[in-house]
Amino acid sequence: MRALAIVHQPDAGPGVFAEAMRRRGVQLDQWPIADGPPPAEPATYDGVLTFGGAMNADQEADHTWLRDEKTLLGELIESGVPLLGMCLGAQLVAEAAGGRALPASVPEIGWHEVELTPEAADDPLLSSLPLRFDALQWHSYEASLPPGATPLARSAVCLQAYRLNGPAWGIQFHAEVSRDDVEHWIDDYRSDPKAVRIGLDPDALRQRTRASIGAWNEAGRALCDRFVDVLQG
Numbered sequence: 001m002r003a004l005a006i007v008h009q010p011d012a013g014p015g016v017f018a019e020a021m022r023r024r025g026v027q028l029d030q031w032p033i034a035d036g037p038p039p040a041e042p043a044t045y046d047g048v049l050t051f052g053g054a055m056n057a058d059q060e061a062d063h064t065w066l067r068d069e070k071t072l073l074g075e076l077i078e079s080g081v082p083l084l085g086m087c088l089g090a091q092l093v094a095e096a097a098g099g100r101a102l103p104a105s106v107p108e109i110g111w112h113e114v115e116l117t118p119e120a121a122d123d124p125l126l127s128s129l130p131l132r133f134d135a136l137q138w139h140s141y142e143a144s145l146p147p148g149a150t151p152l153a154r155s156a157v158c159l160q161a162y163r164l165n166g167p168a169w170g171i172q173f174h175a176e177v178s179r180d181d182v183e184h185w186i187d188d189y190r191s192d193p194k195a196v197r198i199g200l201d202p203d204a205l206r207q208r209t210r211a212s213i214g215a216w217n218e219a220g221r222a223l224c225d226r227f228v229d230v231l232q233g
Contacts, residue, residue, distance in 0.1 A: 001025065001026045001027065001046050001228075001231060001232070002026070002027045002028075002029065002040075002044075002045050002046055003021060003026050003027070003028050003029070003045055003046060003047045003048065003049060003231065004028075004029050004031055004038065004039075004040075004042055004045040004047075004048045004049070005017075005018070005028055005029065005030045005031065005048075005049050005050075005051065006031050006033050006048065006049065006050040006051065006069065006089070007030050007031060007032050007033065007051055008032075008033065008034070008050075008051060008052065008053030008055065008088060009052075009053045009054060010032075011181045011184045011185065012051050012052040012053050012054075012087075012088075012177075012181065013030060013051055013181075014028060014030065014049065014051060014176055015176040015177045015178040015181055015220070016176060016177075016178055016217045016220045016221050016224070017049065017175075017176045017220065017221075017224040019221060020220075020221040020222075020224035020225055020228070021224065021228060023221075024225065024228045026046075026228055026231070029045075033065050033068075033069055034063065034065050042072060042076060042081070043075070043076065043079055043081055045081065046081075046082070046231045047081065047082040047083070047084070047227065047228075047230070047231045048076055048081055048082070048083050048084075049083075049084045049085070049086070049089070049227075050069070050073065050083075050084075050085045050086070050088075050089030050092060050093065051086050051087070051088070051089050051176065052086055052087035052088045052089060052138070052139075052174065053087075053088045054191070054192065055088070056088075056101070056140075056141050057088060057091040057092055057095055057101035057141060058101060058102075066092070069092055070092055070095050070096045071096075073085075073092055073093055073096035074096040074097070076168075077093075077096060077097055077164060077166065077168050080166050080167065081167075082167035082168070082227070082230050082231055083164075083167065083168040083169070084125075084168075084169050084170075084171070084227055085169070085170045085171070086171050086174065086175065086176050087138070087139055087171075087172060087173070087174055088139075088141075089170070090143050090161075090162075090169075090170030090171055090172050091141055091142070091143040091170070091172075093143075093164075093168060093169075093170045094143035094144060094145075094146050094149075094162070094170055095143075097146035097147070097149065097164055097168070098146050098147045099143055099144045099145060099146035099147070099149070100143070100144045101141050101142070101143050101144075102141060102142065102144065103140060103141055103142075104139065104140055104141060104142040104157055104158050105157060105158075106157060106198070107139065107140040107194040107195070107197075107198055108137040108138075108139055108140075108155065108157050108158075109137060109138050109139075109140075109189075109192075109194070109195050109198065109200055109205075110136075110137065110138075110200070110205050110208070111134045111135070111136055111137070111205075111208055111209075111212065112134065112135060112137050112155050112156070112157070112173075113132060113133070113134055113135075113155060113156070114132070114133055114134070114135045114153050114154070114155050114160045114161075114173060115131065115132045115153065115154055115155070116129060116130075116131050116132075116152065116153050117151050117152055117153060117154065119150045119151060119152060120152040120153060120161070123150075123152055123163060124226055124229065124230055125163075125169055125171075125223055125226045125227060125230070126152050126153060126161055126223075128222065128226070129219070129223075133219075134212070135155075135160070135173035135174070135175070135216075136173060136174045136177060136182065136209070136212075136213075136216060137155075137172070137173050137174065138174060138185060138192075138195075139172060140192075140194040142157070142158035142159060142172065143158075143159060143162070143170055143172065144159070145159055145162055146162070146164060148164070148165050149162045149163060149164050149165070150162060150163045150164075152169075153171075155172075158172065159172065160172045160173055161173075167230050169227075175216075175219065175220040175223050175224075176220055176224070177220075178217070179209075179210075179213045179217070182209055182213065183206070183209075186202050186205055186206050186209070187202075189202050
């Protein structure tokens, strides 16, 4: 079984999802989409995942590959290839399915409470999560609910997860992020003007993250396991 990870920057890849897939015997190919063509035709994979990035979904003039990725994601949705978008990836999947990615009312950076919707009770990916939980977030854009999609989770700010008709999901929070990657984000927080504007306290965020990341990574691996279950049919 093979899966494809679309990666937008080196410190925002599959993280602990790669560990979970390796443990399940899934070959995970990584595609740095800005660098050139994929390792194989995306539609030939058993599943495709698309991850986060510091760019925004509407910055096609600066990142011309964004337009091509949205087209590709739309084709994968149409063909029924299992698809999972995380953070920026969730926003791109939403746009490919007829929704929108737009600035959130306020950035969510750090640990924020997420609540599942009633529709998540029987969702193949999210149903085993607690009704309410603190999730690691780093975003200033949000995805609107695509036409015909099912909302699965929300925060006080925005939609946090949805499922399209067919095996496709978007998740706004970072269930995949490894400890090393989030440590790098915190070290580099001044490169994000929104993090600076909201007065992010890097020391407090680092302390909270180090206390919570172990359990959070276990939850992320479990979520990825459930996506692999979908791939296996």
